[in-house]
Amino acid sequence: MGSVKEAADIWNNFAPEDFKPNSGGDGSGGSSSNKKPVPLEDGDYVVRVLFFNYWTTDDGKTYYKWGLEVEEGIMKGGFVEKFQSASDIGLKILAQDMMLLLGNLPPMDELYNPEQNKAGRVQADVVGKRIKMRKTTNRNGYDTFWFNDVASNDVAEDDEIPF
Numbered sequence: 001m002g003s004v005k006e007a008a009d010i011w012n013n014f015a016p017e018d019f020k021p022n023s024g025g026d027g028s029g030g031s032s033s034n035k036k037p038v039p040l041e042d043g044d045y046v047v048r049v050l051f052f053n054y055w056t057t058d059d060g061k062t063y064y065k066w067g068l069e070v071e072e073g074i075m076k077g078g079f080v081e082k083f084q085s086a087s088d089i090g091l092k093i094l095a096q097d098m099m100l101l102l103g104n105l106p107p108m109d110e111l112y113n114p115e116q117n118k119a120g121r122v123q124a125d126v127v128g129k130r131i132k133m134r135k136t137t138n139r140n141g142y143d144t145f146w147f148n149d150v151a152s153n154d155v156a157e158d159d160e161i162p163f
Helices: 004-012 086-101 123-127
Strands: 044-054 062-070 079-085 130-137 143-150
Touching: 004 086, 004 123, 044 123, 079 086, 079 143, 086 123, 086 143
Parallel strands: none
Antiparallel strands: 044 062, 044 130, 062 079, 130 143
16 A cells, blocks of 8 residues: 555545534654744643645655644644554544544645655645644654634734823
């Protein structure tokens, strides 16, 4: 499992009605960006999508990764990565996340550009989105990130009250 063709076959069998709002998704950390991931305590966060990557390795395995920056709370400015293989389960999680963020299930050719071996046009639609996310630690000790809702695009700041 994990080839581009298998991933496309799985993806193309998903239907938007299969995914309920707030159904979440998970992934574990791994790093390949310029920012270094920080450890987050288990809890709820508001994050902004900095990047979305989707690629196939030389041995034919397919993965995707979200780069997320914490926007509110004590860990504001912290960077985390939500990393997942594009397995049956991983693609279902990705489909749930795309439905949550975009309100629709993009076709595979918008999700992945095989000629360039990277995310397709969908990346432009998800970068900058603010997400309410829950971080937990699974029984194996790996971080798990659940996208729960889309947050408003207005960053929470102290309001100035005119007198």
